[in-house]
Amino acid sequence: MIKNYFKIAVRNLTRNKIFSFINIAGLSLGLTCCMLIVLYTKDEVSFDRFQENKDQLFRIKVTMSDSRETREIGSTNTIHGPSFKQEIPEIKDIVRAQSNMFVTRKGNELLSEDVLFADNNFFTVFSMPLVAGDPKTVLANVNSIVLTEEVAEKYFNTKDAVGKTMELKIGDNFEKLIVSGIAKKCPQNSSIQFGAVIPFELQVTRGWTDKEWLGFYMNTFVLLHEKSDYRTVIPKLNQVFKTKSAEEISKIKDFDQRISFSLQPFLDIHLDSEVSDLRNGLGRGSSPIYSYILSGIAIFILLIACINFVNLTVARSLKRAKEIGIRKVVGSQRKQLMYQFLGESFLLSFIAFFFAIVLTLIVLPTFNELANKQLSLSYLLDIKLVSGYFSLFCITGLVAGFYPALVLSGFSPAQTLYNRTRLTQKNYLTKSLVVFQFALSVCLVIGTIVIYSQFEYLTNKDLGYNDKNLMSFSLGRGRSGEQYLNVVKEELETVAGIEKVGAFNGNYNGTLADIETGKIDFGYIGVDEDFLKTLEIPIVKGRNFSKSFPSDPVQSVVVNEAFVKKAGWANPVGKEINFEWKNQKMTVIGVVKNYHYASLKDTIKPLLMTQDPNYGKSTLSLKLAGGNTVETVKKVEKIFRKYVPFMPFEYQFEDAKNLKRYESEAKWKEMITLAALLSIFVSCIGLFGLATFNAETRVKEIGIRKVLGASAASIAALLSSDFIKLVLVAIVVALPFSYYAVDTWLRDFPYRIAISWWYFVAAALLAISVAILTVGYQSLRTATMDPAKSLRSE
Template identity: 35%
Template sequence: MIKNYLKIAVRQLRKQRMYAAIKIGGFALSIAACILIGLYIKDELSYDQSYPDTNRIYRLVEYYTHDGKVEKGDDYPAPISNALKADFPEIEKSARLMPNSLFPGAGNNELRRADQVENTHEEGFTYADEDLLNILKLPMVYGEREHALSEPNTMVISKRKADKYFPGQNPVGKVMYLNNDQTKPYRIGGVMENFPKTSHLQFDFLLTLKGVEFYKGEQTNWNASNYPDYVLLKPGTNIEQLNKKITADIEKNYFLPALLSISFKDAAKLLQQLSFKLQPISDVHLTYDVQDEFQHGDIRFIWLFGAVALFILTIACINFVNLSTAKSANRAKEVGLRKVVGSTRGGLINQFLTESLLYSVISFMIGILLAWALLPYFNVLASKTLTIPWLALWFIPVILVAAFIVGIVAGIYPAFYLSSFKPASVLKGSISNGSKSSVLRNSLVVFQFTASIILIISTFVIYNQMKYILNKNLGYNKDQVVVLQGTNTLGDNGVKNLKQDLLKLSSVKSVSISDYLPVADTKRNGNTLWNEGKSKVETGVDSQFWVIDEDYLKTFGIKLLDGVNFSPDGNNGGVIVNETMVKKLNIKNPVGKAITHGSDVMRIIGVVKDFNFESLRQPIGALALFKGISPSIVSVKINGGNIPNTIAEISSVWKDLAPSQPIRYSFLDDRFNKMYDDVQRMGHIFTSFAILAVVIACLGLFALAAFMAEQRSKEIGIRKVLGASVQSITKLLSFDFVKLVVLAIIIASPIAWWTMNKWLEDFNYRITISWWIFALAGVVAIFIALFTVSFQSIKAAVANPIKALRSE
C-alpha cells in the first residue's frame, strides 16, 4: 500500500513540475533558514552547560530599585565571599573575580617571559580567588587545581597560552612579567584547559587574589563594590529561601553598619531598595540587563529569531496548502473514481499525506545542503563559528522527526479537503474551487504578506536607528583620533616623552593622556560626589571620575561652557564637571564652588557641555574630570590627509621609545561603531531573512497567479473578443492580489509599530517611527506583488482567445 502511495506521489510530482518545484523550493529555502536559526539558538542556549556542577553554580546579582526603575549589577565589596561562606551553610564554596580593567592587571596587559625582552599584548586577564577553579572544576593540564592559585603572585594560564609561550614544556614554576613590572613577578601555578567557547567566562589568565590589596583597607571595606561573586551550592538548596536569607543578612550585618560608619544619610531607606538574588550560571550569557564585564547574548534575540524562523516556515507551508487546494479541481475526478472503485476516505487521506511527506523529505534534503552552503555567510553575519552537526547522534533523528511534522502539518488540510469530494458530484462535473476554498487561500496569502511586511518594516526601523546612532552629534568629535594602547608600560615619564615627540609631527594636531575615552567600550568607574559639607545630609551624586590632562578637551572637541580649562602646570586641585553634574548637585554659578569626594575637597574650575560618554542606550550621567597623569591611554588627533603615512610616523616614534613592544592602536570612530555590533548584526540578519520571506511568499504568489490565470482563461478570452485591451486584463488579474497585499499592510503596520517601539525602548536616544516607513514598506510590498503576478497576468492577457474558447 505504501509503495502504491509513493508511486502516485512521484507521478503527481512529475505531472505538475512547476507547482512541485515551487512547493519544494519554498520549503527548502525555509528549512535552510530554520536550520541556520536553529543552530544559532542552540549555540546561544548551550552557554555554561558544560561544567560538571552547572546546576549548582550561581552568580550573585544585586537589584536596586529607584525612580520606578530596577538596576541590576554583579559588583560586591571585597569581603562578600568570606561573609557568604561563613553565614550560609547552603553555600559550599564562594569565589570572587576582578575582571575590571580599572584595576592594574585585569583586562589586558603587555606580557613576557622573564627570560625574554619583547612584550606581547594579551587580553583575557582576571583576578580570581583560588576556589574559582574548584567551583568550575576546569580540567588542569599541569599543576593541581586546589593549590594553583593558593600563593601570592601566582597565576594560572590556559593551554593555548602555555603552548604559545612554553611550547612542549611544563610551565609550572616559570615566571612572567606584566607591563614590564619586574618588581612583581608572577609565577605560573598551573595550566588549565581552555574555557569552552560556550562560556561567558573567556579568560586565558587567572591572577590570584591571595595577598592582593588594591588600596589600603580594600579587602575589609564594605563601602566599595568591585567584585562579581560565584557560589557553589549544596545539593537540594531552596534558592528562593536562600535569596531572602542573603538579602536580610548582608543588609543588616554588613551594609548597614558600613553606611552608618560614614554617616550616610538615609542608609536604612537605601537598603530597603536593595535585594540580592542568585542567578544560575547558565542564565548569565543571555541576560542583557545586568551591568557587568562580560560579553553577552540577548534572550530577546532568541525569541525574535525563533519567531522569524516560524514565520518563514509558515509562509512555505501556506504555499503548499494554497497550491494543493487551488489545484483541487484538477484532481477531483481522480478522487471520485478512486472512491467509486472502493477507496476509503482514510486511504485517500493517507495517499495525500504521503505526497506531502515526500515533498517534505525532498525539501529537507535540499534545505540541509542549502544550509551547509550558506553557513559560512551566516557565520559572518552572526559572528559565530557554527557547523552542521552531521555526526551528532541527535541530528538525523531530529531532521527526520521535523520532516515528518512539517509534512503532516502542511498536508493535513489539503488531505482532508481533497478526500471530502463526493463521487456523484465529481463525476457530474459540479466540483469547482468554491468560495470557501477561495476565502482560505486569500486569508493565507494575507498572512504570508503580513509576516513579510512586518519583517520589512522591522528592517527599515533597525536600519534607521543605526543610521541615527552612527551619525548623532555626540558632543565630541570621534573622527581622526588614533588611540594608542599598552602605553602603561612606559610609565608616567615615558608617556610624557611620547606625547612631546608626537606633537613634533606635522600631521598631529593634539595629544592627550587619560585613563578613559569618551567611548563606553569598557566598564566605567563608580564614585559618589557631594556639595561641600553635605556628605552627611545628602545622598550624593553617582558619577564618573576621570583623570585627564590639559589637552583632553581639545583632542576630542569637547566644548567648555564656563570657567577655564586645566593649565599645563597648575589646577591640580581643581575639577571640571559636566552639565548633568551641575544639575544633579543643584549648584547655581558652579565655577568656584567646592565639591567633595570622600575626604578630598575639589573646586570647580570649569563646566563642559554634556557629551555622550556612555552608550546611547543610556542617558548622559554625571562626570567629573580631574587633572593628573594616567598612562593608560594616549589619544592622538591627526589631520585627515594621508592617514597611512601618519600611522607610519606615529609607529616610528613609538618604536624609538619602546623597541621591545609592538605598537597597538585603534581609531576612536571604529571603537564607537563596535559598541553597536549587536544591533548591526541583528539588522543584517533581519534583512537577510526578510528578503528570504518575501522570496518564498512571491514563489507562492507566482504559482497562484498562474493557476488563477488558467482558471479564468475562458473569461479572459471572452473579454478579449469583446475588445478588452491587454492593459485592462492585466489590471483585472493583478487587482485581486493587490487588494490582499493592501489588507496585509493594514494588519502588519500596527503589529510592527508596537514591536519595534518595544525594541527602541532599549535606547535612551532613538528615532520616532515615522509614517513614511510604513508607506515605503507598503509601496515595496505592492511593487513586489505586482512584479510577481504581472508576468502571469500579461501572459494570460496576450494569449490567443481562440485556444481558450475552442471547447465552447
C-alpha cells in the same frame, strides 16, 4: 496500495514541475531557517550545563539603591567570599575571580594577555577539563600559571608546555611564572572564559587586595552543599554584611546607600539581561529576546511556505477532481484518500528536508558570523535535537498536507465527474492565507527599514565631540604611565600630522560628593588643559583649565550640562562641590556641552572633570591631520617605544571604537534584512504559482474576451486585480502590528529615531510593486496568447 500511492505522488511531482519547485523551494527555505534557529537556541539553552556542580553554583549579586536609582551588579570585593564562607554553614566553597591585562614577553616580542586571577580551587569547583595537571594542586604554587592549549601554542609553539617558564610584567619588572597545567580551550557554550589562570594568592602576596566591605570589582562564586536551599542563604548573606560592614559605614557621613546581597544561579548568568556585567572570567552573555526574535522569524518563513503548499494544493484541486471521483466510485474510502494526500505531502516534505540540510551546510558559516557563534552540524548528532528535527518534519508534513487532504477527500464523486466543482473560485481560506503571508512579509520589511534607520542614526548622530581622526593610546597604568606624560606629549606636538594632543586618565569612573542641595553622583575623570581642545568639546559657560591658573589642579573642576541640570543650578560657575571622602572642596570654573562619552544606548550622565595631580593621567588622545595616517602612527610608535620599551604599542581610533559599540545592531540589521528578503521571495513564488494556476483555469475565458475585443493590458489588469486587492488588505492588516512592534523595540534606546509615515508607505509600495511584477508577468503572458489556440484546447 502504498506502492501505488508512491507512484502517483512521484508522477504528480514530475508532471507539475513549476508547482513542485515552488513548494519544495519554499519549504526548503523555511526548514533551513528553522534548522539554523534550532541550532542557535540549543546552544543558548545548553550554556554551562556541562558543569558538574551546576545546580549548586551561584554568583553573588549586589543590589544598590538610593533615593534616585536602583541598580544590580555582579561584583564583590576580596573580603566578601571568605567571610560569607566562614559565617554561613550552607556554603561549601567559594571562588574569587578577577581578570587583568598584563604585558607578557615572548623572546624579544611584547604581547598583551588577559589573565584571570582565581582561587586555587578553581578547577575543582568548575568543570574546565585539564589536559595536563592535577585540578586540586595545579594552582597551589603562587608562581604557577595554567594556560589553555591555544595560548600554550601561541607562546611555546606546542601544547606540551608544562614546566616551561613564562614572563609576566608585574609592577616594573618581568617575573617568571611556571606553567603548571594545560587546559582545554573553553567550550563555546561556557560562561567561564579564560586564556590563562594565575593563583589569586599572588595578589595577596603583592598587597593588591583590600578588605573594604563597600568595594565591588570582582566576581565571587559560591558552591552550596547539595541539600541547601539558596533562598535560605540570602538573608544570612545580608546579616553577615550588616554586621561586618557596620563600623566601615559609620565612618561615612550621611551614607544613604541601601546595599543588599543575593545569589544568582550559575545557569541563569548567560541569559540574564538585567545583570549583564560579564567581566572577570565571565563572557559571551546574551539575551533571551534574540532567541525569541529569531525563532519567530523562522516560524514566520516556514508558515509562509506551508501556506504556499496549502494554497497551491487546494487551488489545483480541480485538476485532480476526476481522479478523486473515480477513486470514490470504485470504492475508495475518505480515510484512504486522506492517507494518499498526506503521503504526498510527507514525500514533498522529505525532499524539502533533504535540500534544507544541504542549504544549512552551505549557509552555516555565514550564519555563525552574523550570530557570533561557532555552530556546526555535529550538534545534529544530539538525540534530543534529532528528535526535534524529526518532530519538525512531521509537523511540517501535517500542517502542509492536512487541510488539502481533508478538502480533496471530501469532493462529491457526482460533482467532480460532471465538472461541477468550483472550489477555487470562492476559496476564502486561500485568500485569507495570502493576506496572512503578505502581512508577515510587510511587517518584516517595516522592521528592516526601522532597524536600518536606527543603526544609521546611532552611527551618524552628533556626539558632541569630533571623533574623526582621533587616536588614543596608553602609557601604562596610573602613576607609572604618567611619569612620561609631559615629555612624550611635548615630542608628539612636534610631529607633522598631529594637530593637538590631550591627556586623561583613560576611563570614566563613578563617585559622589556634596553640593548645597545634598549629595550628587556623577562620572569622574582626570584631564589636562588640552583634553577639551583635542576632542573639540565646546565650553558653554565659564572657562577651561589653564596653566595661567596654578591653583586649578587642586581647586577647580569643570562639569557638563547634565551635572548642572541634576544639581538644579541656574548659575553653576563658582559653585562648590565638597569631596568628603578626600576632605576637599572644589569650585566649578566651567561647563562643557553634553557629549556622548558612552554609547548612545545610555543617556548622558552627569560628568565632572578634574586636574587632580593624584589622579593618574596616562592616556593620550591625538587629533591627527589626516592624509598619511599610517606614517603618522609609525612616528607615534617610535616615540612611545623610546620611553615605554616594555609595553606593547596598542592604539585605537575613536570613530572605530564608537562603531564597535553597535555591532549587535549591525548584525540584527543584516539578519532582519535577510529574513525580510526570504519572506518576500517565498511569498512571491507562492503568489506566482497561484497566478499561474488562475490563468490556466481561465484560458477559455481569456480567449473569448480577446475575440470580443479586449486588449492585452485590460486582461492582464483583470487577472492581477484580485491578487493586488489581497496584498492591499495584507498591508492594512500589517501596519498596526508592525507599528506596535517597532515602537516597542525603539523604547530600549534613549536616543532614537521618530517613527515616520514614509517607513510604512515605502514597505507598502515595495509589497505592491513586487506583487504586481510577480502576478503581472504571468498575467501578461496569458493575455498575449493566441485566442484560437486557447479556444481549441480541451
